[in-house]
Amino acid sequence: MVDRYQQGIGIETAPLRGKAVLPLRVGKIVPYGVCMQQSRNNMANEETAVVDQRELDTWGSFAVATTADRDDSCRVGGPEDGAIVEWSKTAKMPTRYGEFSVRAFRDREHREHVVLFQGDMAGQALVPVRVHSECLTSEVLGSLRCDCKTQLDMALAHIAERRIGMLIYLRQEGRGTGLVSKIDAYALQDTGLDTVEASGALGVPIDARTYELAGEVIRLFGIASISLLTNNPEKIESLRKQGVVVAHRTPMLCEPNEFNGAYLRTKKSKMSHLF
DSSP: OOOSOOOSSOOOOOOOTTOEEEEEEETTTEEEEEEESSOOOOSSOGGGGOOOHHHHHTTOOEEEEETTTOOGGGSTTOOTTOSEEEEOOOEEEEETTEEEEEEEEEETTSOEEEEEEESOOTTOSSEEEEEEEOOHHHHTTOOOSSSHHHHHHHHHHHHHHHTOEEEEEEOOTGGGTOHHHHHHHHHHHTTTOOHHHHHHHHTOOSOOOOOHHHHHHHHHTTOSOEEEEOSOHHHHHHHHHTTOOEEEEEOOOOOOOTTTHHHHHHHHHHSOOOO
16 A cells, blocks of 8 residues: 655555545546545545545555546445446435435446435444335336335335435346346236246246345445345345344335235245245
8 A cells, every 4th residue: 555645747556455436636637536545434425525635644544546547446436346336426306205315326237226315324223224126017107016116115205204214226127037027927927827937937037136236335324234124034134144234124014906916925925025
């Protein structure tokens, strides 16, 4: 690591492992990134990343590198082995449940996801967190074949009522198999198969979703422990394997309708969902 600023036109560089990069322009010529060994939590409001020299001097050693030389691992948002490579700024998002802050992020597969949140969560325990996977058919088109939209609404209402919490919205449609496979599975369900049998007939995984992105978001926001809003034990297990402290589970119990009753029963009997 570099313990001092090198005078003149030559600037020493060092590997940027596990460090967050803050954009910096030196003079009017070359853009640089300052790579900090330590940083304050700044995910709720990226403006808190701006510090003065006196504070910088107390943070210990640092390295600098030209932004032209850095790879995706050094974009604002995560270490070199992280799955998140870029974050948006923070914006306000008014909803029917109240006003949330919102940030989008991009993963290494160029998929874009979003986080809605309220309150100062850094260091807090039992923060309500919902990890929600995209469901275009219910959330946009109004389908009644599942309970996804109902759970999304319940989660936002739950967080807004407590004025603290986070909803992580992941773009993994059709339990991670995609929209085409999902509609094909619907067609098979129309013939009498259940959702698990339809996946098997199509040769796709019953559930291909992953939650590493969610774990990374929770860590970046500095949350001490969470109350996970879920019926899915696989989410709990995945997050705990990543070191997230899931201290409590909040059930998401939805009243079945005439179209999704069989689907909910299958999730309970064949996918171990907790109802």
